[in-house]
Amino acid sequence: MKPSPEKRRRLDPAEAREAILKAAEDLLVRDGPDGLRLTEIAARAGVSHPNVLYHFGSVAQLQAQLAERVVARLADDIAAAFLAENGDTMPIGLAVAEVFRVFGDGGYGRLIAWLTLSANEPTFEALGAALEEVRAAISAHPALRGPANAGRRRRVAPGIQLVLAAALGYGVSRAMLDSLSGAQGAHPTVERLLGELLALPATKAG
Amino acid sequence: MGAPRSATVYRIWEARYACPMTTRISVRDIGFDLDAARVCDWNAGFARTVLWNALSIMFPHGERFFIQSVAAFRESIDDPVLAEAIRGFVAQEALHTREHLAYNAALQRCVDAAQLDADVAAYLDVVRERHGPLERLAVTCALEHFTAIMARAVLSDPAYFAGAEPSFGRLWHWHALEECEHKSVAFDVFERVTRGKGYGLRVRIMLLATEMFVRFSAKHIVKIMQSQGAARSPRAWLAVLGYICVRPGLARRIVMPYLRYYAPGFHPDHIDDRRVLEVARSRIEAVA
Numbered sequence: 175m176k177p178s179p180e181k182r183r184r185l186d187p188a189e190a191r192e193a194i195l196k197a198a199e200d201l202l203v204r205d206g207p208d209g210l211r212l213t214e215i216a217a218r219a220g221v222s223h224p225n226v227l228y229h230f231g232s233v234a235q236l237q238a239q240l241a242e243r244v245v246a247r248l249a250d251d252i253a254a255a256f257l258a259e260n261g262d263t264m265p266i267g268l269a270v271a272e273v274f275r276v277f278g279d280g281g282y283g284r285l286i287a288w289l290t291l292s293a294n295e296p297t298f299e300a301l302g303a304a305l306e307e308v309r310a311a312i313s314a315h316p317a318l319r320g321p322a323n324a325g326r327r328r329r330v331a332p333g334i335q336l337v338l339a340a341a342l343g344y345g346v347s348r349a350m351l352d353s354l355s356g357a358q359g360a361h362p363t364v365e366r367l368l369g370e371l372l373a374l375p376a377t378k379a380g
Numbered sequence: 381m382g383a384p385r386s387a388t389v390y391r392i393w394e395a396r397y398a399c400p401m402t403t404r405i406s407v408r409d410i411g412f413d414l415d416a417a418r419v420c421d422w423n424a425g426f427a428r429t430v431l432w433n434a435l436s437i438m439f440p441h442g443e444r445f446f447i448q449s450v451a452a453f454r455e456s457i458d459d460p461v462l463a464e465a466i467r468g469f470v471a472q473e474a475l476h477t478r479e480h481l482a483y484n485a486a487l488q489r490c491v492d493a494a495q496l497d498a499d500v501a502a503y504l505d506v507v508r509e510r511h512g513p514l515e516r517l518a519v520t521c522a523l524e525h526f527t528a529i530m531a532r533a534v535l536s537d538p539a540y541f542a543g544a545e546p547s548f549g550r551l552w553h554w555h556a557l558e559e560c561e562h563k564s565v566a567f568d569v570f571e572r573v574t575r576g577k578g579y580g581l582r583v584r585i586m587l588l589a590t591e592m593f594v595r596f597s598a599k600h601i602v603k604i605m606q607s608q609g610a611a612r613s614p615r616a617w618l619a620v621l622g623y624i625c626v627r628p629g630l631a632r633r634i635v636m637p638y639l640r641y642y643a644p645g646f647h648p649d650h651i652d653d654r655r656v657l658e659v660a661r662s663r664i665e666a667v668a
Contacts, residue, residue, distance in 0.1 A: 253471075253474075257447060257448075306471055307407075307468070310475050311470070313474075314478040318478075
C-alpha cells in the first residue's frame, strides 16, 4: 500500500504521539480491545508501523498508555466538576455517569481488563496523581468542610474505589449487569450507594 | 537574552535557564480544628493577627482562580512530569480553599468576611472577562510568586507565629509549605505555552497583579481595623504596620525576591527553598 503524500506529512514527535493515541482511541470505540492492532493503528494515524513502535515500544504499551491517559483525563474532568460547584450539592450523579460512560461505552473497562489478563499487566503509575487529585477535589467540596465532616471526608477514597470497581465490572460485562438492574441501568444504583456513603453522618463505632 | 525561535533552540534555552522540577508535591489532606473564639487575635495579639486574617479572605476565590487558569492549559502539556505536577497543584490548592473557607466562616466574628469574599469573587470575574487564558495564567504566575516568597519568609523565621494559637499556626505553616512546593507549576506551564517568549507579558501582568494584591490586602486590613474599632488609633496602626514592615517585617523581607521576578530568564526554582522545605515538611508531617 502506497501512502498518499498527504498522509505521510512529517509530524513532530508530539504530534505523532497524539495522532497515534487518537487513532487507537477511535479504534477502541469502534472495534473493542481486539481491534487495536499495529497495522490498523498506524494506517489510521497516517504513520508507519516502526513509527508506532518507536513512540510506544509495543502495542501493549500503547494500549496501557491510552488507558492511563483516558482515565487520567476523566479524573481531571471530575475534579474540575467538583471544584466548580460552590453550593452544598455535589455533582455525584454526573461524575458516576461519566465514569460508567467511559468504562462502558468508551470501551476502557474492557481494555483495562484485557491488559490486566494479558501477561504484561501495566502498573498505571501516572494514575496515582490523577486519583489523588479527584480525592482532594471531592474532599475540598464546601459540603464536606469543617471538623464535623471529617468522617464523611474519610469515605471519599473508599467511595472512589467503589465507583471504579463497579464501572470496571460494568465495562467488562454490561449485558449481565444490565439484566440484573433492569431498565434503569447499573449506574443509578452505584450513584445512590456513593451518595449514601458520603452523606451518612460519622459514626463513632466506625 | 534573545527569544528562542525553533524547538531545538528552545530546548537548549530551557536547559540553560530553567531548572528541572526537583520538588516533590505531596497532598496533605489535613482538616484543621480552628479555635474560632480566638480568630481575631490568635497570633499573640490583635496587631500580629490582622495581616493573616486579611490574606485569608483572599484565598478561597483566589486559589480557585489559580486552579482554573492552570487547568485551562492541561491539553497543551504533553510532558508527563509537568502533567503530574499540575494534578498535585490542583489537589493542594483545592484543599487550601476548603480550609480557608472554614477559617473565613469563623472570621465573620471580626469583620464582614462574607462581603469581602464576595468582592474578591466579583473582581476576579471581571479579570476573567477582560483577560484571555494566557493573561490569566500570567496573573496566576505573578500571584503564585507572591505566595511563594511570603511562604519562604514565614517558613524561615519562627518569629512570625511565635506564641500563636497552635491550630492557626499549623494551618499557616501547612499552607506555606505547600505554596513553596508547587511554586513553579504555573510558571512552568506558562514557559511551555509561550515557548519561553512570554517575558514581556509576564512582567506587564506582574505590575497589574502587584497593584491588585496590595490594594486588596490594604482594603482587608482597613476593614478589619474598622470593625474592631482600631482604625482611628495611631498606636494600633503602629503595631500593625510594625509587624508587617519592621519586625518580623514580611513586607521588608519579600522586596528583594519580589524584584527578581522582573529579571529576564527568572525561574521560581532559582530561589532555592530545599532546606527550608525539608525542615517544614518534617514539622508538618511529624504531627499529621
